[in-house]
Amino acid sequence: MxxxxxxxxxxxxxxxxxxxxxxxxxxxxxxxxxxxxxxxxxxxxxxxxxxxxxxxxxxxxxxxxxxxxxxxxxxxxxxxxxxxxxxxxxxxxxxxxxxxxxxxxxxxxxxxxxxxxxxxxxxxxxxxxxxxVGDLELTQAAPLTDAGLTPYHAIELARPALRPGTTCVVIGIGGLGHMAVQILAATTAVRIIAVDSDVAALDLATRVGAHHVVPAGPDTVDRIRELVGPAPDGADVVVDCVGVDATLATARGVVATGGRLLLVGLGGGTLPVRPVADEPPTVPFETSVEVPFWGTRAELQEVIALGRAGLLTxxxxxxxxxxxxxxxxxxxxxxxxxxxxxxx
Ligand code: NAD
Ligand code: ZN
Ligand code: ZN
Incomplete structure (x- = not known):
């Protein structure tokens, strides 16, 4: 073969x-x-x-x-x-x-x-x-097993924080990120802000349900801050599907006090976490940082159900x-x- x-x-x-x-x-x-x-x-x-x-x-x-x-x-x-x-x-x-x-x-x-x-x-x-997978197209079923499952699992980890009226920033609207936006849209009532360096990726983000799109660049944090307000307010959840220094800096620059950072992308960047009382903090107090990996079989069954229901394409x-x-x-x-x- x-x-x-x-x-x-x-x-x-x-x-x-x-x-x-x-x-x-x-x-x-x-x-x-x-x-x-x-x-x-x-x-x-x-x-x-x-x-x-x-x-x-x-x-x-x-x-x-x-x-x-x-x-x-x-x-x-x-x-x-x-x-x-x-x-x-x-x-x-x-x-x-x-x-x-x-x-x-x-x-x-x-x-x-x-x-x-x-x-x-x-x-x-x-x-x-x-x-x-029932009668789901196999070209649809395949991406569910990772591009769908991985952000689904990450979002499940942050599920308690994804209350109606909260805000989630998704960085990197590629294979995983465009599924993350749809999973959020299908399973939560949060406001979704999508970030990417590529204009076509931002168009895709809008088509799949993002409420705001922000191009990645030198002023990304400021642009997102205009939407989420100044610290200690901010994004309740950030899903970074890139994981390079620049996106990790954006993630910690926009997360709210008590927010959650989900580091999905394996881009090799570094997120400094320095507990300290008397300086601008590297990450706000009460922030949690999670490094999710793929997902469970039970979660894949749920992702397939979302796909079969037409909620995740x-x-x-x-x-x-x-x-x-x-x-x-x-x-x-x-x-x-x-x-x-x-x-x-
Ligand atoms: P992809 O190439 O399909 O998408 C990446 C997206 O990020 C693209 O839209 C690109 O334009 C955008 N991007 C790149 N650099 C950027 C920057 N500096 N700022 C903003 N946007 C930027 O990749 P993918 O298949 O979706 O995978 C994304 C990452 O997730 C990879 O690092 C991959 O290895 C990782 N991954 C992790 C897990 C896990 O279990 N943690 C599972 C699968 C994939
Ligand atoms: Zn993969
Ligand atoms: Zn084992």
Missing amino acids: RAVRMTAPGVLEQVEVPTPTPGPGEVLVRVGAVGACHSDLHILDAAPGVFPTPLTLGHEIAGTVDAVGDGVTGWSGGDRAAVYGIIGCGTCRGCLHGRENQCRTVPVGGVGLSRDGGLAEYVTVPASRLLP ADVQTFPLEHAPEAYRLLRAGEIHGRAVIVP
Whole structure:
């Protein structure tokens, strides 16, 4: 079969590989759609040895069941499913509580992270990773598994703070951010302020439900402050889907006293947190900072329900498998809007 693999650190290419056979408890999935996540670029850029090579990338997968391994019940050929990408150890404290996104195994197991992913015609996954998607388009189901699930989980962490009449700032309206805006619009009555450096991303934010858009630049904090008022007032929740120094500075510059910072983007920036009494604080008193990771299987089921109800729709640009390297080149160049989805 055809697969797009990281054959060496930083090298992505299409190769021919044997079609895998499902082991005991596993399912062979015919990949219908796989999202191109910005994290795949971080994987390609990671130091040698952090991720195995060769590795078929792609951790945002939806498809149809092709064959089942020994002992698999409840799934049969033709069933349509989304893949929950994390494969927790199953025995640590996080996994035992159903929070595999808090698995204490390093590195955490995952489809397209520790074993071959979905940028291929077929992928094998443990049957327990599959969730039914009904008649949802597979190009819609795939982005739900990460671009949808990750901001959903982050927003769930901040759920108590998202009261009607409060304000949430979403920074970075790409694959994750444009889903974050919709999740907020569908599940809360908060005022949504979207921030991005790209004009097309801001247009997308407006189309999917943002109430205000602010271009990222030197005066971003001032522009947001005009909307949320001066400190110690401010944004009740900030979801940073970029995570570079500039966006983290915006996040802490606009968050209210007692607010919440959700650092979703893995851009490598630093947020200074210095508890101090007699200076302008680095973050206001009572602020909480969370670093969410992906989400739980139960949350993915809820995200799929939002998708099936028509409340969460990825803005999708599709590419055939042989154009996957081009899709990632465009993603790196900031030329993908919404989510690039590869259809093998
Ligand atoms: P993306 O490339 O689709 O979107 C990024 C968006 O941020 C783009 O719209 C871009 O214009 C905007 N942007 C870039 N720099 C900016 C800046 N300085 N100011 C304002 N906007 C800026 O990426 P994505 O797939 O949505 O992923 C976003 C980040 O989230 C990545 O770092 C990714 O690795 C990370 N991620 C984290 C998790 C997690 O579990 N924490 C899961 C998935 C992805
Ligand atoms: Zn991802
Ligand atoms: Zn675990």
